[in-house]
Amino acid sequence: MGKTRKALKEALTDLILEKGYEGVTVQDIIDRADVGRSTFYAHFIDKDDLLMAILADLEMPGLDPSSWKPDDPAFGWTLALFRHFGSVKRLFKAVASSQSGSVARRETTARLEKLAQAELSRLKAARKLDSFRLETIVRFLVGTFLGFMDWWMREENDHLPAEQVDHAYRSLVLPGLANVLELELELPKSL
Amino acid sequence: MGKTRKALKEALTDLILEKGYEGVTVQDIIDRADVGRSTFYAHFIDKDDLLMAILADLEMPGLDPSSWKPDDPAFGWTLALFRHFGSVKRLFKAVASSQSGSVARRETTARLEKLAQAELSRLKAARKLDSFRLETIVRFLVGTFLGFMDWWMREENDHLPAEQVDHAYRSLVLPGLANVLELELELPKSL
DNA sequence: CCCAATACCGAACACAGTGTTCAACAATGA
DNA sequence: TCATTGTTGAACACTGTGTTCGGTATTGGG
Numbered sequence: 001m002g003k004t005r006k007a008l009k010e011a012l013t014d015l016i017l018e019k020g021y022e023g024v025t026v027q028d029i030i031d032r033a034d035v036g037r038s039t040f041y042a043h044f045i046d047k048d049d050l051l052m053a054i055l056a057d058l059e060m061p062g063l064d065p066s067s068w069k070p071d072d073p074a075f076g077w078t079l080a081l082f083r084h085f086g087s088v089k090r091l092f093k094a095v096a097s098s099q100s101g102s103v104a105r106r107e108t109t110a111r112l113e114k115l116a117q118a119e120l121s122r123l124k125a126a127r128k129l130d131s132f133r134l135e136t137i138v139r140f141l142v143g144t145f146l147g148f149m150d151w152w153m154r155e156e157n158d159h160l161p162a163e164q165v166d167h168a169y170r171s172l173v174l175p176g177l178a179n180v181l182e183l184e185l186e187l188p189k190s191l
Numbered sequence: 192m193g194k195t196r197k198a199l200k201e202a203l204t205d206l207i208l209e210k211g212y213e214g215v216t217v218q219d220i221i222d223r224a225d226v227g228r229s230t231f232y233a234h235f236i237d238k239d240d241l242l243m244a245i246l247a248d249l250e251m252p253g254l255d256p257s258s259w260k261p262d263d264p265a266f267g268w269t270l271a272l273f274r275h276f277g278s279v280k281r282l283f284k285a286v287a288s289s290q291s292g293s294v295a296r297r298e299t300t301a302r303l304e305k306l307a308q309a310e311l312s313r314l315k316a317a318r319k320l321d322s323f324r325l326e327t328i329v330r331f332l333v334g335t336f337l338g339f340m341d342w343w344m345r346e347e348n349d350h351l352p353a354e355q356v357d358h359a360y361r362s363l364v365l366p367g368l369a370n371v372l373e374l375e376l377e378l379p380k381s382l
Numbered sequence: 383c384c385c386a387a388t389a390c391c392g393a394a395c396a397c398a399g400t401g402t403t404c405a406a407c408a409a410t411g412a
Numbered sequence: 413t414c415a416t417t418g419t420t421g422a423a424c425a426c427t428g429t430g431t432t433c434g435g436t437a438t439t440g441g442g
Contacts, residue, residue, distance in 0.1 A: 004418080025399060036420040041401065099293070139342055140335070140363050147334035151327070172331050175366035195390075216428060227391040232430065 005043055007033040009054050012047075016094040021051070048103050055095050055104045058088060060111065065118035074123055074185055075177075078145075078169060081115075082162040085149060093153050098146075105146075112142045123183070137180065144173045196234055198224040200245050203238075207285040212242070239294050246286050246295045251275060251302065256309035265314055265376055266368075269336075269360060272306075273353040276340060284344045289337075296337075303333045314374070328371065335364045 011032035015024040026047060030040050044050040063081060085092050094100060096108045116138045120129075129137070148169045151157060171188045178185045202223035206215040217238060221231050235241040254272060276283050285291060287299045307329045311320075320328070339360045342348060362379045369376045 026401085027399075037401090038403080038421075039419055042418080046401080102290075136342070136359055137363070139338065143338035144331070144335060147330065147338075151330055168327055171371050172328070172367035175370040176363035179366040180362050217430085218428075229392075229431080229433090230390050233389080237430080 004033070004035055004039060005053070007035060008040065008043065008050060009057075012050050013054060013091065013094045016100060017090070021100040051095065051100075051104055052107070054091065055107055058091055058095060058108070060084060060115075063115065065115065065122075068119075068122060070122070074183065075119060075170075075174065077119075079162065079166040081145070082148075082152075082166045082169070086152075086162045086165075089153065089158060092149065096146075096149075097153055098150050109142055109146065112145060113138050116141045123181070128181075133180075137177065140176070141173065145169065195224070195226055195230060196244070198226060199231065199234065199241060200248075203241050204245060204282065204285045207291060208281070212285075212291040242286065242291075242295055243298070245282065246298055249279060249282055249286060249299070251306075254306065256306060256313075259310075259313060261313070265374065266310060266361075266365065268310075270353060270357040272336070273339075273343075273357045273360070277343070277353045277356075280344065280349060283340065287337075287340075288344055289341050300333055300337065303336060304329050307332045314372070319372075324371075328368070331367070332364065336360065 008029060011029045012024065015028055015032060024047070026037070026040060029047070029050070030037055044053065060081070063077060063084065068077075095104045098105065117134075120134060120137065148165055152160060152165045167188050174185050174188075177183070199220060202220045203215065206219055206223060215238070217228070217231060220238070220241070221228055235244065251272070254268060254275065259268075286295045289296065308325075311325060311328065339356055343351060343356045358379050365376050368374070
């Protein structure tokens with residue numbers, strides 16, 4: 001069941017971590033995976049396609065808006081999100097860090113924006129917002145989230161527990177949200 | 192006075208806006224600039240080098256931390272910063288948008304981080320912070336700033352006045368800052 | 383005005399990487 | 413067993429990079 005595919009995905013994952021997505025050539029990948037050149041192209045259209053396949057392994061199980069209850073605390077799921085990405089750290093670093101291919105970054109951004117959008121429309125406060133302001137807020141939430149992820153994934157910080165990252169995220173991001181939504185949120189202090 | 196250099200810089204600026212940095216070839220540039228191939232390499236090492244030269248035109252005059260008074264309002268200069276980048280919109284889009292070459296993006300980030308760092312160390316509140324927390328906050332400030340810039344520079348939004356962008360930035364970002372620094376800031380409401 | 387320094391030109395080249403093709407070989411399983 | 417499916421690697425055409433070099437403009441100081 002896809003031994004070659006798996007070998008190729010692992011090879012690219014490793015190589016990205018070693019020298020960055022741009023620096024990896026198809027030759028590097030097939031050498032590392034010990035696979036023939038034509039075999040690579042039998043499985044994937046190109047390097048980007050392989051990257052997308054790796055990205056597909058980065059599912060976000062359980063982070064499904066349809067499972068949210070109407071009276072869950074606002075943005076209570078950010079910790080689960082950090083935890084999830086933390087559990088696939090290696091993959092995330094290789095695939096969605098700001099250094100990697102921008103294809104994967106866009107994909108991840110799009111998924112997170114859906115999540116944020118769903119949450120905002122769940123809160124009654126969002127009704128007051130026109131689509132313009134709503135888009136601004138969604139971008140803010142997702143942009144800062146990925147910013148924290150990038151920071152977390154750096155060598156110096158990747159030992160930190162998801163709880164601490166989430167705490168920092170909430171202390172810095174949620175107050176702004178509460179401000180513009182005129183909403184009461186539980187705000188962690190102190191960092 | 193560098194007529195050829197200027198032609199090359201303008202050519203690349205145009206071309207980035209048309210098809211993105213990655214998609215532009217040296218051939219494209221010299222065709223557009225009507226310059227010989229070897230002439231290009233007589234002036235610049237490669238495409239990245241030319242990009243850096245363009246970046247150098249993106250100075251931030253007057254945004255010099257040494258000119259700040261001790262009792263200026265905290266982060267009072269963000270509007271000036273948005274105004275400045277707005278005035279070189281075309282250049283910024285070509286050079287420092289997240290779609291362009293990451294070289295320039297890193298440069299710009301580094302410059303802004305210095306600015307934020309200077310401001311935080313000016314505020315007494317920063318003394319309470321260890322370097323770890325300080326770095327977190329700096330990254331938050333700069334990350335969000337560039338996030339707002341990217342958003343502003345999009346086709347649909349680039350008609351907005353700097354004041355409105357700055358207002359949105361301050362409403363969303365400063366509350367978080369006030370929270371973790373336990374600081375009183377003038378917070379704009381509403382978005 | 384002259385002419386030498388400097389800037390520019392463009393063709394040709396070596397090189398690296400991409401993506402395709404093809405004939406042959408290997409593995410597998412009904 | 414044998415047909416299917418997966419794999420191999422060499423050869424190829426192609427695009428783009430960066431260098432070299434002989435020759436041609438431009439230009440500014442004497």
